[in-house]
Amino acid sequence: xxxxFVSWFRSSRTSAEEFLALVEDLESAGVSIVHKAHGTAVLxxxxxxxxxxxxxxxxxLIELAIAPLxxxxxxxxxxxxxxxxxxxxxGETQIYYLDGQPMDLRERLTGVLRRRIRARxxxxxxxxxDNSRNPPEYDWERFMRYGPVALGPVPDLLVLSAQLFEESVxxxxxxxxxxxxxxxxxxxxxx
Numbered sequence: 001x002x003x004x005f006v007s008w009f010r011s012s013r014t015s016a017e018e019f020l021a022l023v024e025d026l027e028s029a030g031v032s033i034v035h036k037a038h039g040t041a042v043l044x045x046x047x048x049x050x051x052x053x054x055x056x057x058x059x060x061l062i063e064l065a066i067a068p069l070x071x072x073x074x075x076x077x078x079x080x081x082x083x084x085x086x087x088x089x090x091g092e093t094q095i096y097y098l099d100g101q102p103m104d105l106r107e108r109l110t111g112v113l114r115r116r117i118r119a120r121x122x123x124x125x126x127x128x129x130d131n132s133r134n135p136p137e138y139d140w141e142r143f144m145r146y147g148p149v150a151l152g153p154v155p156d157l158l159v160l161s162a163q164l165f166e167e168s169v170x171x172x173x174x175x176x177x178x179x180x181x182x183x184x185x186x187x188x189x190x191x
């Protein structure tokens with residue numbers, strides 16, 4: 001995994017309609033799925049080649065969830081790679097790789113994801129944001145999907161569903177979290 005990332009672990013999968021709404025939300029934050037030169041979305045295939053594709057077709061592939069999709073998003077400075085992956089037990093993980101991205105882009109992207117989480121807290125297992133250049137290796141997928149396991153290193157932002165919080169967060173950590181109006185538990189580094 002990239003050194004810096006934000007991952008949203010969902011208990012449901014993104015429909016084509018939801019993906020198109022995400023595209024609009026990210027565009028309002030200055031991040032577009034459409035590459036200016038291609039006029040289309042760009043996916044990466046298994047060889048790492050850029051594959052131009054219509055946005056509606058990307059949305060259809062996301063909904064089908066037949067394979068992980070690497071999607072490139074664009075802002076004025078360059079590309080931001082993401083991975084949409086359906087999980088074996090239902091649900092999906094969205095990972096946005098943040099290496100080399102400016103802090104304002106990271107904040108805009110995280111803001112969009114936080115708003116989406118607040119709008120659908122029942123579909124959220126958790127969210128991890130780690131801006132660190134050298135985070136310790138930790139299997140957040142395992143923690144989010146198969147807990148309880150020992151909680152890993154404190155990322156910049158950790159959002160957990162109430163169920164995951166109750167099952168997986170040890171007592172000595174609980175006081176560091178606060179419960180949001182959406183019912184999700186939030187921990188920020190330095191808190």
